[in-house]
Amino acid sequence: MDQQILIVVVLGVVAFGALAVVLLTPNQRDKANKRVAALNTAKVAKRSGGGNAEAQHKERRKKLAESLAALDDKTKNLKKKKRLTMDQTLEQAGLPMKRKHFYIASAVAALMFGLIGVISGQKLWISGLMVAVGGLGFPRWVLNFLRTRRQKKFVSEFSNAIDVIVRGVKSGLPVNECLKIIAREAPRPVSDEFHMLVEGIRVGLSLDQALERMYERMPLQEVNFFGIVLMIQQKTGGNLAEALGNLANVLRSRKLMEGKIKALSSEAKASAWIIGSLPFLVAGAVQLSSPDYLTPLFTEKVGNFILIGAGLWMGTGIFVMKKMTQIKV
Numbered sequence: 001m002d003q004q005i006l007i008v009v010v011l012g013v014v015a016f017g018a019l020a021v022v023l024l025t026p027n028q029r030d031k032a033n034k035r036v037a038a039l040n041t042a043k044v045a046k047r048s049g050g051g052n053a054e055a056q057h058k059e060r061r062k063k064l065a066e067s068l069a070a071l072d073d074k075t076k077n078l079k080k081k082k083r084l085t086m087d088q089t090l091e092q093a094g095l096p097m098k099r100k101h102f103y104i105a106s107a108v109a110a111l112m113f114g115l116i117g118v119i120s121g122q123k124l125w126i127s128g129l130m131v132a133v134g135g136l137g138f139p140r141w142v143l144n145f146l147r148t149r150r151q152k153k154f155v156s157e158f159s160n161a162i163d164v165i166v167r168g169v170k171s172g173l174p175v176n177e178c179l180k181i182i183a184r185e186a187p188r189p190v191s192d193e194f195h196m197l198v199e200g201i202r203v204g205l206s207l208d209q210a211l212e213r214m215y216e217r218m219p220l221q222e223v224n225f226f227g228i229v230l231m232i233q234q235k236t237g238g239n240l241a242e243a244l245g246n247l248a249n250v251l252r253s254r255k256l257m258e259g260k261i262k263a264l265s266s267e268a269k270a271s272a273w274i275i276g277s278l279p280f281l282v283a284g285a286v287q288l289s290s291p292d293y294l295t296p297l298f299t300e301k302v303g304n305f306i307l308i309g310a311g312l313w314m315g316t317g318i319f320v321m322k323k324m325t326q327i328k329v
Contacts, residue, residue, distance in 0.1 A: 085099075086099040086102060087099050088216070089143060089147065090102060090143070091217055092147050092150070092151075092217060092218065092219075093143055093144075093146040093147040093150060094146065094147075094150045094189055094192070095143075095146065102139065102143075105139060106135050106136070106139040107135060109134045109135060109138055109139055110131045110132075110134040110135030110136075111131075111134075112134060113130040113131055113133060113134025113135075113138070114127055114128075114130060114131040114134065116130065117130040117131070150189050151218065151220060153187075153188075153189055154189050154190055154193065154218055154220070155220060155222055155251075155255070156255070157186060157187055157190045158190060158222050158223075158226075158251060159248045159251040159252050159255070160186070161182045161186050161190050161194065162226065162244050162245075162247060162248040162251070163245075163248055164178060164181055164182055164185075164186070165178040165179070165182070165244055166241045166244045166245045166248065168181065169240050169241040169244070170241045175230070175240070176198070176201065179194055179197060179198050179201075180198050182194040183195040183197070183198050189218075193214055193217060193218055196213070196214065196217065197210050197211070197213075197214050200213060207230060207231070207234060208231060211223075211226075211227035211230060211231070212227070214227070215227060222251055222254075225247055225250070225251075226247065229243050229244060229247050265325040268321070268324065268325045269325050271321075272318065272321040272322065272325070275317075275321075276314070276317075276318050279310070279314065
């Protein structure tokens, strides 16, 4: 009897324990619901974080667009400025002289051309025309030639200067120190322009103002691109070394394209030179063989008008052919 009571008690305890486990332990459905809720919570948190990242990305793109718009406006304002003054032209040509000295040199050139006309026995109006060419045309042609040559030298070495900045930034140097290295070691005229850039920053100009003055001294697209990259990096951040490296590659590609264009247009330029020189060669040959044949062109009024008309038409043709062979990249 005692054994039966003990067995019943044990079975009751076991049954009560099993019932308690079943009631207290959550079923599989509850577990699945909890897991789903946890996953939904994680997704909401992830979307919230992604939204913040997306908002930051949009804000950065907005700042970048504003910076580009501001730089574009500055470039347009610089291009809309009036004609260059003589001092600015002399500065761009790299000539260490003032406007007064240039005018004195122009007057001397005018006197020399006039003396050549008088000594060679030319008519008075021809001598006057030579004076005008010597005083107004020839000095400014020389000035524009020196200015263009200096800009070409700058462009040919500018990509190497950008590579110096890229290597310096990758090695941990600040941008200002890289600019100083270029100002000390780069060939002229790159060193001259970067020296003025560094000096401007040293005396208190901001980088934006110093780059704007550099563009005024060297109005080239390459300098404009360089200023845009630096200003965007300064305002929005980013990998400066990568951006400048891409800019250097773009400038080299532009230079390579210009070389290809020059090679392809060399035939047209040679034809222009030949066609332009033919009238003078033929006139010289005729003058040697029959000296009196072309005399009416210089002694008669009708001949003078013919020469003037031929010169105008020939100049127009040379101008058109030159524009046809000049392809800007």
